[in-house]
Amino acid sequence: MGDLENGWTISDTFPAAGLSPSELTAGLDRAYAETTGWDDPTVTRLGFAMSAPHEVALSAWTRFLALNSNNVGVHTPFGAGRAGTRRLEREALLGLAGLLHADSADGHITSGATEAVLQGLRIGRNAVRADAASRVTLITSEFAHHSVTKAAEVLGLDLRTIAPGPSWVIEPEQLAQAVEAAVAAGATGIIVALTAGYYNSGLCDPVDQLAALLRRRAVQLADQVRFFCYVDAAHGGFIFPFSDPALAFDFRNVGVHAMALDPHKSGLLPYSCGVLLVRKGLLGHVTEASPVTGIVDSTLTGSRPGAAAAALWATVFGLGHAGFTAAIQECLRRRDLIADAIRAADPEAEIRPAPASPVVVAGFSTPDGLLPKEFTERYRLLAVSAPAPQGGRRSYHHFYAGHSLTDEQIARFATGLSEAVAQARAARARPGRGKADAGLPEQLRDIAADTDCFRHYIVHPPGRRDPDEPGYSFHTFLHRSTTGEPLQVREWGETATGRQAHVYAPDLADPFGNELFGVRTADYYVEVLDRSQQKLSLVGGVHFCVGTGDPGERVLMNLESTGEFRSLEYKFGEGEFTDEIQCFRDRVVVKLGKSARGFRRRAHSDEYSFSIDTSFECTVELADDDRPARLDMLRVSGDPLLPRRTHLLRQEYQRFPNRFFDIECTVVVGARSADAWRLSDLVAASAADALVARSGLVGRCVPDVSGNAGELVVTTASLPAGRRTRMTVDTGVGQRMARLLPVFDVSEPERLRVDDVVAVADHGADLIRAHAAVRSTDGGTETVLATAVGVAA
Ligand SMILES: Cc1ncc(COP(=O)(O)O)c(C=O)c1O
Numbered sequence: 001m002g003d004l005e006n007g008w009t010i011s012d013t014f015p016a017a018g019l020s021p022s023e024l025t026a027g028l029d030r031a032y033a034e035t036t037g038w039d040d041p042t043v044t045r046l047g048f049a050m051s052a053p054h055e056v057a058l059s060a061w062t063r064f065l066a067l068n069s070n071n072v073g074v075h076t077p078f079g080a081g082r083a084g085t086r087r088l089e090r091e092a093l094l095g096l097a098g099l100l101h102a103d104s105a106d107g108h109i110t111s112g113a114t115e116a117v118l119q120g121l122r123i124g125r126n127a128v129r130a131d132a133a134s135r136v137t138l139i140t141s142e143f144a145h146h147s148v149t150k151a152a153e154v155l156g157l158d159l160r161t162i163a164p165g166p167s168w169v170i171e172p173e174q175l176a177q178a179v180e181a182a183v184a185a186g187a188t189g190i191i192v193a194l195t196a197g198y199y200n201s202g203l204c205d206p207v208d209q210l211a212a213l214l215r216r217r218a219v220q221l222a223d224q225v226r227f228f229c230y231v232d233a234a235h236g237g238f239i240f241p242f243s244d245p246a247l248a249f250d251f252r253n254v255g256v257h258a259m260a261l262d263p264h265k266s267g268l269l270p271y272s273c274g275v276l277l278v279r280k281g282l283l284g285h286v287t288e289a290s291p292v293t294g295i296v297d298s299t300l301t302g303s304r305p306g307a308a309a310a311a312l313w314a315t316v317f318g319l320g321h322a323g324f325t326a327a328i329q330e331c332l333r334r335r336d337l338i339a340d341a342i343r344a345a346d347p348e349a350e351i352r353p354a355p356a357s358p359v360v361v362a363g364f365s366t367p368d369g370l371l372p373k374e375f376t377e378r379y380r381l382l383a384v385s386a387p388a389p390q391g392g393r394r395s396y397h398h399f400y401a402g403h404s405l406t407d408e409q410i411a412r413f414a415t416g417l418s419e420a421v422a423q424a425r426a427a428r429a430r431p432g433r434g435k436a437d438a439g440l441p442e443q444l445r446d447i448a449a450d451t452d453c454f455r456h457y458i459v460h461p462p463g464r465r466d467p468d469e470p471g472y473s474f475h476t477f478l479h480r481s482t483t484g485e486p487l488q489v490r491e492w493g494e495t496a497t498g499r500q501a502h503v504y505a506p507d508l509a510d511p512f513g514n515e516l517f518g519v520r521t522a523d524y525y526v527e528v529l530d531r532s533q534q535k536l537s538l539v540g541g542v543h544f545c546v547g548t549g550d551p552g553e554r555v556l557m558n559l560e561s562t563g564e565f566r567s568l569e570y571k572f573g574e575g576e577f578t579d580e581i582q583c584f585r586d587r588v589v590v591k592l593g594k595s596a597r598g599f600r601r602r603a604h605s606d607e608y609s610f611s612i613d614t615s616f617e618c619t620v621e622l623a624d625d626d627r628p629a630r631l632d633m634l635r636v637s638g639d640p641l642l643p644r645r646t647h648l649l650r651q652e653y654q655r656f657p658n659r660f661f662d663i664e665c666t667v668v669v670g671a672r673s674a675d676a677w678r679l680s681d682l683v684a685a686s687a688a689d690a691l692v693a694r695s696g697l698v699g700r701c702v703p704d705v706s707g708n709a710g711e712l713v714v715t716t717a718s719l720p721a722g723r724r725t726r727m728t729v730d731t732g733v734g735q736r737m738a739r740l741l742p743v744f745d746v747s748e749p750e751r752l753r754v755d756d757v758v759a760v761a762d763h764g765a766d767l768i769r770a771h772a773a774v775r776s777t778d779g780g781t782e783t784v785l786a787t788a789v790g791v792a793a
Helices: 021-034 055-065 084-099 113-130 146-155 172-184 207-220 282-286 306-345 373-378 407-426 531-536 685-689 733-740 754-770
Strands: 105-110 136-141 158-162 189-195 226-233 258-261 274-279 350-352 359-363 383-387 393-400 455-459 474-478 488-494 500-505 516-520 524-529 542-547 553-559 565-572 578-583 587-600 608-623 630-636 659-670 693-695 699-708 711-718 724-730 773-778 782-787
Touching: 055 306, 084 105, 084 274, 084 306, 105 113, 105 282, 105 306, 113 136, 113 146, 113 189, 113 226, 113 258, 113 274, 113 282, 136 146, 136 172, 146 158, 158 172, 172 189, 172 207, 189 207, 207 226, 274 282, 306 350, 306 359, 306 393, 306 407, 373 407, 500 754, 516 754, 524 754, 542 754, 553 754, 565 724, 565 733, 578 711, 578 724, 578 733, 587 699, 587 711, 608 693, 608 699, 659 693, 659 699, 693 711, 724 733
Parallel strands: 136 158, 136 189, 189 226, 226 258, 608 659, 724 782
Antiparallel strands: 105 274, 258 274, 350 359, 359 393, 383 393, 455 474, 488 500, 500 516, 516 524, 524 542, 542 553, 553 565, 565 578, 578 587, 587 608, 587 693, 630 659, 693 699, 699 711, 711 724, 773 782
């Protein structure tokens, strides 16, 4: 099955034959068990507007599901809306248009509010453009759902966002200013996206005042600017008409042109079903006949499920105004119970009322206004930064009293919240970043920022420093400069080879018991990990780093805790990307265009993630014989000719990995093979064309790797041709280093002595230096890089 560990990107073989019924059931059972139900005692969805679908919706949906002839999309225009689920769609939509006080309306069901927003704003754009308004600006609140900004990007609209003030909704004055600024900047078309029910607060923009303001400006500027007003009622559309019928957020304002609703939120439908409604005539701005079939299409998507139309119809007409009103009133009662629970747990919490919404917003009096992670996970809560009444911004949590929430769940939440608030208060604030003594040499003043050896940094939740404890830590590649923790630095004196050494550690009073201990001179540093780091580190217990005098070249060496040699690594390049050759005893790994970053997921949190992006990675496995070279694996995943965004946060990789490769390949060759080989000959001709990579040294390039008599040569020819680089390495260097190095066992680091570590560091650095990279320039544009080959064993 798919490679989930690596983030779903490595393709799987399509199944040759179907699974047996029991295997199929087992696969589905597993996923079903992983999906928490509404009554699951461990998870309650309080942060999102989600509910179990209503029985009438479910039964209509399932009844029509098997009839694929119910596609209400563009491919089945027959019946012209007068038959089957097409008729149900129209009837449901017209009922909803009546609910929203439209005298007449057009529209269609969508996959959700995101599609409805995109389609609604597309209609707006085309409508103002149809009247010669070519420069179109979209104005919205910074708190608008990101489907609005997404749509602006897709539709190519200039975006102007309004920063929320103390009320969190768009105030008339703010909108007036934004309109004036857009007009002054040359906009000839202005689309305003208002929100009826912000997802982080439940609040509703004063649509009646804002739409009237826009209407006045539209009349005043009739020969200059076209206006279009859109209301995203994804949340409020199925709530406000039942909780506060007087709230004029809808088509009763003549200046409102289009609206989105989201029946799969408070409308009690299963996913996915959204609704777009527009004033009569406007749908024509997106209506076209297909040049191929002549079929008329007014939608964004092609096929659409008739079962969704049937379910929407069943819910609208099955529940009616009375049914929805009763359901929403129940939600409001539960909302008040949640507010009571918050007041009881944290009497100083700032509770912001969201009138007529089943939403409570609370700013807790805990440090940073936050609640412990276990609690927010369990209740699926999000924290949002928003303006505070006393000025500045602070974190707020919002709580949705959904249709499926029970009083028992609220009671359990109330008890848990009191504990969570106490726990959050007890948590200590993290110390700030510290700098070393100002009396130190310049390059050691901020040693944490200066260290360039990425390491598996280990983060301990407060009070847990034992790696054997469950939940002990998260480990990541992290640059020390981002950890916020200071390092102590002390002058050590002259080493046996006459270098001036400094030693450093988070706590020099306990040098080997606290993450790492380092020795640094002008040309090297060596770091020894403590016991805990050694347990989790993937790259051994000791790291050496030697500079070659060229700022863009360095050699790293990693040793296992037992003192065994692990790898010697040559790194070239100073910018965002490096080119590397890593030599192990049994393999050499070439990495071009590698970029690695570790970072904190959220400010003040203990959560870290890392991301590694390598354009070209070629592993040459050295078999213990003389077999000829063979290509074992070639994967071409990305195209380095196109830019991609590297280093997103881990949470941004929900469906993608945090390790990227454009090209990965493996060559297996006997360590004693006498035959010359070349990667470009081993791969099929068509794949060779694809071997384009990003390089730290020459930018985009055609890479090649070749082997001959124990030597491995990596060449990069820049695109367009101009520069070439050559990196040469002795494939036996790993074996030789392993033989040459005296054993430096650090598996019991507390038994080490600082002086001994300094002596080992000095000796090891000299050995590495003898194998260090040499750079030479040959013929103007050609750079030749070579690792020194053939140092006597
Ligand atoms: C105000 C608002 N608009 C649009 C959307 C997008 O809805 P959907 O996920 O159905 O596409 C949401 C979803 O939470 C929302 O809260």
